[in-house]
Amino acid sequence: MSGTADAGGGRPKERAEGYPRPPRVVPDGRRVTVIHGGVVIVDSRRSLRVLETHHPPTFYIPPTDVRIDLLSLSPHATFCEWKGVATYWNLTGSNLLVPNVAWSYEDPSPGYAELTGHIAFYPGRVNECTVGGELVRPQPGSFYGGWITSEIEGPFKGDTMNTTH
Numbered sequence: 001m002s003g004t005a006d007a008g009g010g011r012p013k014e015r016a017e018g019y020p021r022p023p024r025v026v027p028d029g030r031r032v033t034v035i036h037g038g039v040v041i042v043d044s045r046r047s048l049r050v051l052e053t054h055h056p057p058t059f060y061i062p063p064t065d066v067r068i069d070l071l072s073l074s075p076h077a078t079f080c081e082w083k084g085v086a087t088y089w090n091l092t093g094s095n096l097l098v099p100n101v102a103w104s105y106e107d108p109s110p111g112y113a114e115l116t117g118h119i120a121f122y123p124g125r126v127n128e129c130t131v132g133g134e135l136v137r138p139q140p141g142s143f144y145g146g147w148i149t150s151e152i153e154g155p156f157k158g159d160t161m162n163t164t165h
Contacts, residue, residue, distance in 0.1 A: 011151040016054050022082045023052035025060075025114055030132035032059050034121045037096045041067045041126070048118055052082075054157040056139050056146030059131065060104075060118035069093070071119075076100050084109040089119065091126070101125045103145070123147050 028049045034042035044065035049057040070093035078086045083105050091098040102121045105112065122145045123129040124138030131149050139146030141158025148156070 013151055013153055015153045016056055016156055017154075019051040019053050019055065021053040022111070023050050025050055025112065028059065028131075031130070032061060033128070033130045034061075034123075034126055035128040036091060036098065036101075036126040037093075038127075039067070039070070039093060039096060041070055041091070042119075042121065048114060050083075050115070050120075054155065055144065056148045056152045056154075056156055058120050058145050059129075059147055060115055060120045063104075063117050063119060066119050067093070070096060071102065074100050078103070080105075080109075082109065083112045083115060098125050120145055 026049045028047045029045050032042060032044045032047045033040060042061050042065060044061045046062050046065060048060040050060060051057055070091060071089040072092045074088035074090045076088040080086060084107065085105070086103040087106050088100045089102040089104065091101040102119050104117060104119045105115045106117060108115050121129065122138065123136045129136040129147060131147060134149050137148040139148060139156055139158055144158045146156065
């Protein structure tokens with residue numbers, strides 16, 4: 001999973017192709033923020049990173065660190081072979097309408113109970129997501145919700161320039 005330290009002396013580089021399958025859940029204490037329309041939706045130092053082969057990490061935020069008052073349940077749902085049925089959330093605050101901006105596992109599959117109720121946001125559907133003060137780039141492809149930061153190296157699933165996945 002980890003590689004060499006970056007030139008700036010920060011976190012070690014991680015290669016997404018070295019992440020495990022099935023995915024692993026790892027606590028992360030860096031400050032994570034999600035902002036849309038100038039409104040802070042998430043501010044947390046208690047996120048969980050899900051690491052899965054060929055995907056940048058996805059950050060799951062405890063609901064107590066999310067502006068739940070700005071979210072409403074979506075009728076949309078998907079199924080993950082590892083984590084189970086995903087519930088989707090719309091951003092519905094004043095002038096902030098974004099359908100299916102986030103998802104959660106309310107009753108995850110065995111092995112992923114710690115994700116229960118935690119909410120993951122698509123970084124490409126909001127104005128800004130940060131990890132440790134660094135602006136996140138969204139994982140390529142509209143289906144994927146990975147968060148790309150400077151320590152994460154690809155190739156990534158969903159990247160049209162990558163024909164190996």
